[in-house]
Amino acid sequence: MKIAILGGDGFVGWPTSLHLSSLGHEIHIVDNLSRRWIDTELGVQSLTPMDSIQERCRIWREVTGRRLSFHFLDIAKEYDRFKAWLEEHRPDAVIHFAEQRAAPYSMKSDRHKVYTVNNNVNATHNVLAALVETGIDAHLVHLGTMGVYGYSTIGAAIPEGYLPVGIETLGGETVQQEILYPTRPGSVYHMTKSLDQILFQFYAQNDGLRITDLHQGIVWGTHTEQTRLHPQLVNRFDYDGDYGTVLNRFLIQAAIGYPLTVHGTGGQTRAFIHIQDSVRCIELALGDAPKQGERVRIFNQMTETHRVRDLANLVARLTGAEVAFLPNPRKEAEENDLIVQNDQFLALGLDPIRLQDGLLAEVVDVAKKFAHRIDRSRVPAVSAWTKDIAARVDRDPERKALRPAS
Ligand code: NAD
Ligand code: USQ
Numbered sequence: 001m002k003i004a005i006l007g008g009d010g011f012v013g014w015p016t017s018l019h020l021s022s023l024g025h026e027i028h029i030v031d032n033l034s035r036r037w038i039d040t041e042l043g044v045q046s047l048t049p050m051d052s053i054q055e056r057c058r059i060w061r062e063v064t065g066r067r068l069s070f071h072f073l074d075i076a077k078e079y080d081r082f083k084a085w086l087e088e089h090r091p092d093a094v095i096h097f098a099e100q101r102a103a104p105y106s107m108k109s110d111r112h113k114v115y116t117v118n119n120n121v122n123a124t125h126n127v128l129a130a131l132v133e134t135g136i137d138a139h140l141v142h143l144g145t146m147g148v149y150g151y152s153t154i155g156a157a158i159p160e161g162y163l164p165v166g167i168e169t170l171g172g173e174t175v176q177q178e179i180l181y182p183t184r185p186g187s188v189y190h191m192t193k194s195l196d197q198i199l200f201q202f203y204a205q206n207d208g209l210r211i212t213d214l215h216q217g218i219v220w221g222t223h224t225e226q227t228r229l230h231p232q233l234v235n236r237f238d239y240d241g242d243y244g245t246v247l248n249r250f251l252i253q254a255a256i257g258y259p260l261t262v263h264g265t266g267g268q269t270r271a272f273i274h275i276q277d278s279v280r281c282i283e284l285a286l287g288d289a290p291k292q293g294e295r296v297r298i299f300n301q302m303t304e305t306h307r308v309r310d311l312a313n314l315v316a317r318l319t320g321a322e323v324a325f326l327p328n329p330r331k332e333a334e335e336n337d338l339i340v341q342n343d344q345f346l347a348l349g350l351d352p353i354r355l356q357d358g359l360l361a362e363v364v365d366v367a368k369k370f371a372h373r374i375d376r377s378r379v380p381a382v383s384a385w386t387k388d389i390a391a392r393v394d395r396d397p398e399r400k401a402l403r404p405a406s
Pocket of ligand 2: 147332
């Protein structure tokens with residue numbers, strides 16, 4: 001298949017590009033490199049040293065003989081160029097990763113909220129409008145988030161996208177329907193993914209676009225089979241307070257002797273998936289495209305759920321790290337349960353990698369190897385969800401103690 005990978009320079013997009021290329025697909029990475037610019041804005045860098053995307057593609061060719069093409073394009077801002085690109089390349093499938101994906105970054109200031117909404121909603125809508133206009137019947141696979149559901153459950157499992165409901169008619173009968181699961185985003189970033197869902201629903205129904213939306217949990221780990229092939233194929237690894245995600249952060253914190261930064265009580269339960277399973281799921285979803293006229297196919301792309309404090313304790317046991325309970329900069333439930341259905345990927349043959357599978361130690365080893373690249377002052381999460389929370393968090397003595405002397 002000819003596959004366009006929008007956002008193929010990112011944390012999930014890069015290993016996906018390699019995985020699908022190794023399966024023999026023709027891969028075109030489309031990226032505006034905004035994530036690299038955001039690193040510069042924030043004054044941080046990936047824990048792992050990343051080469052330019054052109055250099056990464058060159059190394060892949062050298063190592064495997066396979067070609068990856070890179071196209072520098074902003075899909076949110078350059079609609080006409082993107083449409084012309086699609087006309088020219090006519091992909092069989094489009095995988096859409098190209099959004100601003102950090103919740104804390106999306107909550108840093110009004111400017112960051114506006115950027116995240118403009119970038120994410122326009123990127124998604126431009127892809128949809130361009131597919132309709134060019135008449136290209138490509139399967140669109142989008143990386144969404146478990147966060148569209150909100151995280152609390154009432155003792156029932158979160159279904160895969162759709163909720164069966166009974167609606168009482170005026171005649172007193174009950175009509176059964178399946179509706180999109182009521183969305184309850186917890187940040188501006190998660191809100192954009194909720195808006196994406198409505199865009200997908202409309203374009204599938206109005207224009208017969210074939211769309212799969214993958215509601216993914218938190219991705220952990222760093223290497224996949226292909227990124228291990230050469231040091232310059234290494235994946236990016238975010239550890240800072242905005243882009244680093246919880247488990248990967250705990251693992252690097254353990255590696256550099258920084259107390260594990262649990263927000264609040266650590267009672268938040270979240271869904272997780274290893275990066276190797278993430279790329280495998282995308283392969284499986286590509287092979288199971290919906291037909292024209294079918295509703296949006298939604299998969300829950302996760303393999304297990306964990307409470308944040310349990311993860312901290314697990315990493316502490318493994319490494320001897322200390323655990324610090326800090327005031328939570330986010331507005332979120334202190335404690336929640338989370339039960340999630342993921343039967344569709346299991347039925348397609350996913351054999352989940354679990355936290356116990358020895359891969360936690362691999363991340364700690366990677367972090368130790370590149371520990372000299374870590375700026376400890378960038379480890380605390382400082383982006384607060386409201387001004388009141390910002391003031392409270394700032395006054396906290398424990399958090400102050402974690403800040404390096406300047
Ligand atoms: P990332 O930030 O590492 O990668 C996103 C890529 O998209 C970057 O290379 C960026 O430069 C590019 N991009 C952003 N806006 C663009 C635009 N307008 N035009 C062209 N390129 C653009 O993020 P990631 O961690 O790889 O996540 C990829 C997708 O998966 C995101 O949509 C995210 O919401 C979703 N997701 C990620 C996780 C996770 O834990 N990392 C979990 C669930 C879902
Ligand atoms: N947390 C800590 N300590 C930390 C960092 C985070 O306790 O040092 C807590 C947070 O408060 C939150 C939980 O861990 O309760 C998860 O935070 P996270 O930053 O790991 O994940 P999140 O902000 O939800 O976002 C990440 C990705 C996003 C993706 C989402 C999937 O950045 O792109 O959509 O995971 S999900 O969480 O399932 O919505």
